Amino acid sequence: MRTEICEMFGIEFPLLAFSHCRDVVAAVTNAGGMGVLGAVAYTPDRLEEELSWIDRQVGGRPYGVDVLVPAKLDLKGTDEAGGGLGAMLAAVPQEHWGFLRDLFERHGVPLPDFEAARRSTARGVGSQVTEQGATDLIDVSLAHPIRLIASALGTPPPRMVEAAKSAGVPVAALVGTAEHARRQVAAGVDLIVAQGGEAGGHTGEISTMVLVPEVVDTVAPIPVLAAGGIATGRQMAAAMALGACGVWCGSVWLTTEEAETPPHVKAKMLAATSRDTVRSRSRTGKPARQLRSAWTDAWEGPDSPGSLGMPLQMVVAEGAMRQIDRVAASGNEGARELANYFVGQCVGLMNTVRPARQVVYDMVQEFTDALDRLNALSGTGSGDGPAPS
Structure with missing residues (x-):
């Protein structure tokens, strides 16, 4: 596959896998996609251990890190901004x-x-979930050869954007509305993940089918990944048809052999x-x-x-x-x-336990099959051939 995301990260398939499990991250990266480690639950020392392990497993192949920096915290009743x-x-x-x-x-x-x-x-x-806590995780992450750092909740603070850009690492951000996407671009984000309400974890109310084209039109030419309920290659093909350059998947890895x-x-x-x-x-x-x-x-x-x-x-x-x-x-x-x-x-589509690598290959094969069906309807011929096995 040849998309802007593949070229940006040097990956075979425009498939990014968010997971809190280092084994999933490494498996997806080694299968030709790109794993992104969710780091919110880690201390800086633990994150250092996890990233060092991933470095050894992927042999220079690209992976990323996702941190949570909430734009707003409810600290009423606490005596300090950090919530002692x-x-x-x-x-x-x-x-x-x-x-x-x-x-x-x-x-x-x-x-x-x-x-x-x-x-x-x-x-x-x-x-x-405080800015200082996230800053510590960002510093640890950027000391490793990561290829992406993502802000999972809210606009990334200027220090995160500045540090990442100084290290030559693109910054991604998850959004649930076009208005959020505009603010992220103004903050200097390089990649937008348009996450529909079908997604697991923190999410808004707008569905993926509606959100993705709206965000694509809003932030062009900034590349957009589609997220939210995507667990199959058919959905991946639909996301690309909506204007996304690739997909960001999280839930589908939770029933893999490697999952936490x-x-x-x-x-x-x-x-x-x-x-x-x-x-x-x-x-x-x-x-x-x-x-x-x-x-x-x-x-x-x-x-x-x-x-x-x-x-x-x-x-x-x-x-x-x-x-x-x-x-x-x-x-x-x-x-x-x-x-x-x-x-x-998409949990309703997650009915079997498979290795994470096989999930990648199955999604790519389904994507190719979906393109073949569409090409047959238009009479333009077949796709690029089968996925690896």
Whole structure:
């Protein structure tokens, strides 16, 4: 394939794979696409270990890093802009901690050392979603031979753009509206990812089919990747027809052999339909598409105190989810009812476990087959031939 994205990064296929799993990132890069490591959950030291491992695996082939730099944080009630540990814990209303305790008890999930868990989670959240936390991750990333750095939530701060450009690394940003795309281009972004509401994780409401051509027209000649519910080569062909130069996929890797997804959650995904996801603030404080579960139902229910903003809802939710996953792994049914993960509506297409490399090859083959069908309709001949096997 020959697109602007292939030329920009020196890749065979215009397919970028977002994943929190280093194994997926390396596998997709080595298969001819480009893996992008989601770094938000890492400390700088841990990110250094992960990127060093990827460097050894890919042998100079291109990969990228994605960091989360929220444009707005809900830090009301904290005593400092960065949300210090004690202040961040104190800013969470007691009714939210009480609701969490009751939720665990109703589902028969043993409580951890609650105070220790709260402090550990707040410490991690405070280092992850603040500008200083993101800056530390950016510095680590740019010390490695990455070929792309992406801002997952909001306009990247000037320091990120300046540091990346000084290192010769293009900057990408995810957007959910044409207005967001304009702001990203004004901030100096080199590549726009137009992410429709079908996507997993933080997402807006506009569908991919509507959003992609709107963003393409808005930011031309800046290249655009399509994202949101894309898990097959047919969808990849549709995205290219809409004007995208390639695709950005995240959810489809969650049921691969290499994925970091807990086995009990992976089993839920394999059985799920496209109707089994919901946009909910219950894990991060911002609308994020995830598997519907007893967790999301409870936070939307009549007894819920309501989700807090980011990062305070993360202080409540992320430590709780780690405990839920630990207990669910032992077979606890209540924990399994609560367990979920971020995933897009394409989960209904994710019905088998495959190596990440095979997902790439299958998508490319389906893309070629789709082009052949379209060419047959127009009488212009066949595509470029089969994908690798």
